[in-house]
Amino acid sequence: MTSAPDRLLRRLEWQVIRRLDGQLLGSYRTVFRGSGIxxxxxxxxxxxxxxxxxxxxVTARLDEPYVRQYTEDRELTAWLVLDLSASMRFGTSGGKDGLLTELAVCLARLFTQGGNRIGAVLYDNxxxxxxxPRTGRNHVLRLAHEISRAASAVGDKPGAATDVDGMLRLAASQARRRxxxxxxSDFISGDAVNWESSLTRLTHxxxxxxxxxxxxxxxxxxxxxxVLVEDAETGEQVLVDTSDPLFQQRLREQVDGREAAVAAAMRRARVTPHLVTTDQDPLLALVDMVRWSKRRRS
Structure with missing residues (x-):
């Protein structure tokens, strides 16, 4: 009997990966920058x-700033930095963690099909x-198994707010080569956006x-x-009346404030976030990423 990760990989290979093969990788290969290029x-x-x-x-000659583009002369090395915190287990249509798994497995298979290496950082507090980083289909299966095992090991125990800053610092320490x-991730890290500097260093x-x-x-x-609302990160439970206009107003203000803070931190770090919702088809999400990348680089 095949395992759940194997069934997931086979389904994604049939539904998604064959239709995207070469598109996402090509988008990044033509603009990848680093040493020896x-x-x-x-x-x-x-x-x-x-x-x-x-x-x-060129900038001085044309009186407008221009940047140099390069083509990578070796195989790509990619990393998946995966947030497995309690807040990622929230959601409808399979939850955020289910969507994370599908996106991670899709990306891993797409990049390894061309002989490129991909590694992963699985993170919870x-x-x-x-x-x-390794290559090949067996390595992708191993990644899928590791994600499933890590999610089970974390369990449903609440704890402190996710340390997104720590996750990014760990990624930077592991990805030594460009x-x-x-x-x-959902980039939910308590009330404060404290991961901006680590994200900026990673992009350097x-x-x-x-x-x-x-x-x-x-x-x-x-x-x-x-409804009884529970904070997935801390386990705190509160009974709220979602029909109360004042509650809805306060909630809207909190959501707007959080979204604005995350967007500002991403912008200062010079990273454009790709928003993917749990009711969205992973194929469409990846196609949108490919199209955005091609428009940005054209």
Whole structure:
């Protein structure tokens, strides 16, 4: 009998990966920057670019900032930085953790099909596991098993708010060579956004893609009457009246404030987050990422 990770990989290979093979990898391969690479082209500077890649001779000649583009001359190394905290177990349609698993397995299989290596950092406050970069389908199966095992080991025990800052620092310590880093998380870290500096340091060395997994109910809680709400991170329970206009107003203000703070931190770190909701098809989410990357680099 095949295992659950094996069944998941087979389903994703049939439904998603065959339709995306070569598209996502090609989008990043043509613009990947690092040491030991070949010059490919020039393009106009955008506010998201690293100023270190500005070609000052061309900029002076054309009186407009231009950056140099390069083509990687070796196989890519990619990392999956996966948030397995309690808040990721919230959600409808399989939950945020289910969507994280599908996205992670899809990305791993896409990148290993071309002989590229991919590793993973599995993170929760009480569990940190690193899977070194390897290639091949068997390695993707191992990653799927490790994600499932790590999620089970974390269990449903509440604890402190997720240490997103610690997760990013651990990723930076493991990805020593310049790599393509996918951070998949809800980026919920208590009341404060304290991970901006760590994300900025990560982007100084690596190409970082932030995939923010969110459930629609986190953005817009419907009128459900009296409900018992539990904080997945701390275990605190509160009985609230979701039909109360004052409660809805306060909740909306808190959500808007959190979203604005996360967006501002991402912008200052020069990372564009890709928002993926639990009711969204993973295929469509990855296609949108490919299209965005191609538009940005064209």
């Amino acid at each position: 070949d010059f490919a082209d020039l393009r106009e500077y955008t506010h998201e670019d690293d100023v270190r890649h500005i070609d000052w001779n 009480g569990l940190q596991r690193v899977v070194p 790599s393509l880093v996918f951070v998949i 060395r690596h190409e970082v893609v932030a995939i923010r997994v969110v459930d629609p109910m986190e953005l817009d809680l419907p009128d459900l009457g009296l």
